[in-house]
Amino acid sequence: MKQKxxxxxxDMExxxxxxxxxxxxxxxxxILDRRMRDINLHSPRCTKNEAAILCALSYCSERIAMQExxxxxxxDAFxxxxxxxxxxxxxxxxxxExxxxxxxxxVMQSILDRAAAVGMKEEAKAEAPARVKYVPKQFPDKQTAEGSDEPERAETSEAPTAAAEAPAVPAPAAAVPAVAQEKDDSVFVLDASRKDKRTGKKSSVGAMFDMLTYEDV
Structure with a gap:
């Protein structure tokens, strides 16, 4: 709304x-009053109308510069x-990207993790020692001092090594029974010779100890 x-x-009303x-x-x-007074101060011969015109020209030039x-x-904004x-x-x-x-x-990290896991498993399998199995070794039955059978056991890992180091020489078929027969005769001779001096009977314990001693030696 316009007002008067x-x-x-x-100094002009x-x-x-x-x-x-x-x-x-x-x-x-x-602002206008200060500008006109400044012009009059620097140009004393300038009238108030001339000062007003110079002030208007100054503001117009400033406005054009601001527009540019x-x-x-x-x-620049666009x-x-x-x-x-x-x-x-x-x-x-x-x-x-x-x-x-x-x-x-x-994906590559997962592949690397899987490959590393597989590699560790393979290394563990390669470094793991071979399992040792114990199997009973076949020997003739022997009667121990306590009267119980004790079959000897050997490691399967050592048996193939010994067999590999010492080549097996086939023995004659008739030699084995002969040795067995000689052992049986010696056992009978020892049993017959070992008798108790007091009773005149056979001492089974002494004979067994002697038999084991002779066989072991």
């Missing part, structure tokens, strides 16, 4: 009509907006 104002500029508020009018009048600067800033859109698209494409590379890295 009475202003004083450089004027009546004006403006849509501005009283504070804005007072601020504008103060505003146009330049506006062009240019920066276009570059900003391009940069946004570039950032999006780079983000997609980063996501793809992260997925590929995760």
């Amino acid at each position: 104002y009475t202003i004083t500029v450089a 004027l009546n004006i009509v403006s849509d501005a508020s009283p504070d804005e009018v007072e601020n504008i009048v103060g 600067a505003f146009k330049k800033v506006e062009k 240019r920066f907006a276009g570059e900003n859109e391009k940069l946004k698209k570039t950032v999006e494409s780079l983000q997609e 980063i996501d793809r590379l992260r997925k590929d890295a995760a």
Whole structure:
């Protein structure tokens, strides 16, 4: 809404009509008054009308300069907006590439972990010692001092080694029964000779100990 104002500029009183508020009018009048007084101060011969015209010319030139600067800033703003859109698209494409590379890295890491696990298992299997199995060795039954049979046991891991180191020589078929027969005769002779001096009976314990002693020797 337009209002009527009475202003004083450089000691000149004027009546004006403006849509501005009283504070804005007072601020504008103060700026104009200071500018005209400054012109009169530097040019004493200049009249108030000439000072007002010079002040108006000064404000017009400043306004034109500001318009030119505003146009330049506006062009720069449009240019920066276009570059900003391009940069946004570039950032999006780079983000997609980063996501793809992260997925590929995760897949490669999983493959490496699996390969490492398989390699560790293979190394563990290669470094693990061979299991040793114990199997009873076939010997003729012997009666121990306590009267119990104790078959000797040997490690299977040592038996193949001994067999590999010493080649087996086949023995004649008739030699084995002969040796067995000789052992049986010696046992009978020892049993017959070992008798208790007091009772005249056979001492089974002494004979067994003698038999074991002779066979072991």
